[in-house]
Amino acid sequence: MPEKKQWIVVTSGDQSLNDIAKELEKKGFTIDSKLEAIGQIVGTGTEDMKTQAMKIKGVSSIEPSHEINIGPPNSDLTW
Structure with a gap:
């Protein structure tokens, strides 16, 4: 079974987010x-689903989602 990943779908505004x-x-x-507010959708799917989703009217790009860890105050960990 193909691995599912979290993706950020960036839209162009040509079609409603819904x-x-x-x-x-x-x-x-x-x-x-x-x-x-920023015209994006966060979703989970496979690489193949991503390829198919790029054909949807109003989808500008689909990028992998990355976990951001800022860390506590005064910490050296910033990303």
Whole structure:
């Protein structure tokens, strides 16, 4: 079974975020969150699902999501 990853879907504004989310779900994505203010959707899917999702009208790009760890105050760990 192909490995699932978390992706950030960047939209162009040509289609509503809700419509794009529905299309992503049809392609097999699990929608984790919709970031309406910045026109992005965070979802989980395989590399193959990502390739298919790039064909959806209104999808500009799909980038891998990365965990950010800022660390506590006065810590050397910043990313």
